[in-house]
Amino acid sequence: MINTDAVIIGAGPVGLFVIHQLGIKGLKTEVIDNLDKAGGQCIELYPDKPIYDIPGIPSCTGKELTDKLIEQIKPFKSNFHLNERVEEVKQEEDFWILKTNKGKTFKSKNVVIAGGVGSFEPRKLSIKGSEKYEGKSLFYSVSDKTKFKNKKISIFGGGDSALDWALELSKISKVTIIHRRDEFRGAPHTLSELKKLEKLGKVSIKTKYQIDSIEGDKNIKSIIIKSDDDKKMKIDTDYILSFFGLIMKLGPIAEWGLNMDKKVINVNTNNFQTNKKGIFAIGDICSYPGKLKLILSGFHEGALASVECFKRARPNEKYRFEFTTSSKQIHERLGLKK
Amino acid sequence: MPKITYIDSSGNQKTIEVEIGLTVMEGAIQNNVTGIDADCGGGMSCATCHVYVKEEWLNKLPKAEDAEQDMIDMAFQPQKNSRLSCQITVTENLDGLTVTTPEKQN
Structure with a gap:
């Protein structure tokens, strides 16, 4: 059994960035993705096509964005479990127990679903x-x-x-x-x-x-x-x-008892938690009034979800909002030299 | 507003007034027309908004770009008159357009 602060389902851009947001708060993460590599739709559907709406980056391809995100989260040493799919999610007191199709078990207070439109399968x-x-x-x-x-x-x-x-x-x-x-x-x-x-x-x-x-x-x-x-x-x-080519199938997520609307999961916009405490949904897979399926929206959703993840994983610590430019603690977590 | 008719594979049809400028896919999604999934949300990257366009209408539509044809290769049972509905923008001239959705989208 792998114990961690948060399990992230889906290693697309949004799943990758939430590792960063959890990481700067000192939380350990494990990431599970059905594909053989990180990047999600960016890598599978448009690795060479340019994206023009990442703030501060006038143009980059799906592959370039993925590579940059992987570089950005390196300091947090998150474990990637690729070619693997979460089949089952069960509650055990305050924890969630996840089982994968390869027989691995994870135990965590937080599950962040960043599953896009589901897992890719051959058409x-x-x-x-x-x-x-x-x-x-x-x-x-x-x-x-x-x-x-x-x-x-x-x-x-x-x-x-x-x-x-x-x-x-x-x-x-x-x-x-x-x-x-x-x-x-x-x-x-x-x-x-x-x-x-x-x-x-x-x-x-x-x-x-x-x-x-x-x-x-x-x-x-x-x-x-x-x-x-x-x-x-x-x-x-x-x-x-x-x-x-590949199609996207929601897969077992539909059977986890989450409030869903067609193929998307309903969340609140304070912390992107679903109807189950400790299960969050961010990126294309979540739904709320005004939702836009943009990568940048997913980044925002991950940032807010990470705060609630922190509170759940560290109930005895007080959450302090900090800026990456000035926080010594964040600099340490990023492995920057003093 | 132009009226667009969507017919599913078992023959059920729904006629919807779709605002000019929206795509035929958006007209379906916003009005809960079944048979069009549009998983990628209109990015021409999933082929799950695949429709068949009646011959007489096919010639009135701007020709499909190469990238659209490439995606149609992967659609469920493509035919000569296959289009991706996310690439058909509704105009005044398309009043009366009828599209048929395939048995399934993937």
């Missing part, structure tokens, strides 16, 4: 019956490419993942890449490499086609693809790789 194929092949002959990511050696692979998607894997696997297997239009959004260079291979007969590219159905029993045997004008084509297939 699945919209074909009835495709679930039964999942993990056997249908994959949404590649962990071990050796199993595809000398097999017939059908790859769906038009982005970099689809193009990169088509190119890579064409060296060891028979690859067909299928995309709904002629234009690909993946790197033009990779596409031209693939087109060269197509001329040599080493890879097959089918555009303006989408999946129609899958044939097989235990494993996939073939797929039927369909064009915009209803032309159908059968392709012998051992494995399907599908790359349609």
Whole structure:
């Protein structure tokens, strides 16, 4: 069991900044995120797109903002638990006990949910019956490419993942890449490499086609693809790789007994606490009159929530508001030299 | 105000007066029209406000940018007449626009 002052769910920009706000108040934190890296939507959806409304920073990309935030919270040595999802939250007297899908348990007086729109999951194929092949002959990511050696692979998607894997696997297997239009959004260079291979007969590219159905029993045997004008084509297939990006799913949060409105959690605007004492919600996932889904709003929400977190974690200490420019104590916590 | 009609996959339809300047997505969200999720809030980064636009209306809309087409690649069952409703801004000319929402958004 990991004891800490606050558990933060979600390592997006808002989750990262609340580590700072809790850290300057002397609180220890543990962060849990379902993705394999910190940054949330900034990293998954727009790593290279500029953001223009971070106060004092005229323009920075999602990746740059994430990197800066990670640098800013370094002094607080928060532990990151990535690729991990909180499944269960239970109350035990004044504490919250959290269990993750990897079997870790956390005990803390404060839980700060900075979960954005939920956890990211691969977007699945919209074909009835495709679930039964999942993990056997249908994959949404590649962990071990050796199993595809000398097999017939059908790859769906038009982005970099689809193009990169088509190119890579064409060296060891028979690859067909299928995309709904002629234009690909993946790197033009990779596409031209693939087109060269197509001329040599080493890879097959089918555009303006989408999946129609899958044939097989235990494993996939073939797929039927369909064009915009209803032309159908059968392709012998051992494995399907599908790359349609990520979707956001709220996941188990919906079952924790919090007051919710559709997919967002209601909070008060004094300290961003939910209807459960000690559980806070900040950033895109919280809702209150006038809420704006801006990163800067999330920063503000985290700052206010951290004050109540302090009061709960340190009931015998008095909370003192301090400025980072002048507080010696904060400077010590930031590890600054005197 | 222009009237926009939203039809869901089972045929239920709702006609809403949407203020000029709002997007077709905002018109749906503000009026509790189901079938449009808009997880990212209009940032063209999630494809959960995906709609099908009737052929006769499709040509009256400004063409989808590349970035919108890129997102539509990831939408649930995209078709030729797929658009993201967050990218369709309501104008006087769109009075009567009808969009159909897919079976689900993701």
